[in-house]
Amino acid sequence: MRAVLWMAIVALAGWSGWWWFASTAALKVAQDWFTTQQARGWTAAHGTIEVQGFPSRIDLTIDSPDIAPPMGGWGWQAPFVQVLSLSYKPWHLIAAFAPEQRLATPAGPVWLNADKLQASLVLVPGPDLALDRFQLAGDGLRLSGLTEASAAHLSLATRPAVGLALAHDLGIEARGLMPSPGFLARLPPGTAPSEAALARLDATLTFSAALDRHVADSRPEITRITLREARLDWGEIKAFVSGDLAPDGAGFAAGALELRLEGGEKALELAIGAGLIPAEARASWQNALTVLAPQGQALTLPIRLAGGRVSVGPLPLGPAPRLR
Secondary structure (H helix, E strand, O other): OOHHHHHHHHHHHHHOOOOOHHHHHHHHHHHHHHHHHHHOEEEEEEOOOOEOOOOOOEEEEEHHHEOOOOOOHHHHHHHOEEEEEOOOOEEEEOOOOOOOEEEOOEEEEEEOOOOEEEEEEOOOOOOOOOOEEEEEEEEEEEEEEEEHHHHHHHEEEEEOOOOOOOOOOEEEEEEEEOOOHHHHHHHOOOOOOOOOOEEEEEEEEOOOEEEEEEEHHHHEEEEEEEEEEEEEEOOOOOEEEEEEEEEEEEEEEEEEEEEEEEHHHHHHHHHHHHHOOHHHHHHHHHHHHHHHHHHHEEEEEEEEEEOOOOOOOOEEEOOOOOOO
């Protein structure tokens, strides 16, 4: 009996020592990260950093984080953020965010409120700490300030793409999307309900370098996007886009996509209200819809991205997005 008691005491002492070592290491990693970013020219401030969770968890709470890159205009502030992990599994991190956060953008600040917002990051154990998978999930999301929008639920997830080097699958899904009242006011009555039921993205992104702890030096860039489906369900409007994109010499997205669209008439009003199509081009697009989708039938159109521009069939749509 005495031997068992001594073994229990030794085991407890050993585990307590391990927890102390792991928690001290986690605290130092967090402090060193802020110091390193400051040396790189970032704004990287914080209040107190505390570690709790004995005996099985490492719960790191960072008060008043204020982070902004050196190029200016962008930034993130929050009352706190918690980074949680199991003491025996430090490569799996869970982040719990505050109910309100401030996002700085070049156009002005945006406040993000959420009933719940959490993220999970799993790294590959080893010296490089390469990204294995990442998940973000939020409920009751509301944007205010520069823009207004809300979503009942948002989820984002990545994982390594099977059989492809330097590639990750990306999935994003939002439900109960509600744009700003100002945007809805620009739409003719009956164009679409105030809430979009579903927006979804399913794609594979290939990068120029690994996503690991060296990203600040390797600076991975997107070299290819395989878009299996981008989908929007908004009342009578149902849009599906698929295809392949890659950056051109100037960094703009280039390639070919296919658009399948239901509710073309209402989608046209939506695109004009969103500024994707200029109002003066309404007649050209209306004529195209009349020819391609008589009596409101579903239509399939090619989308071409080249020379920094986007066109749908013969009709210009606007500038192409930058991929790098």
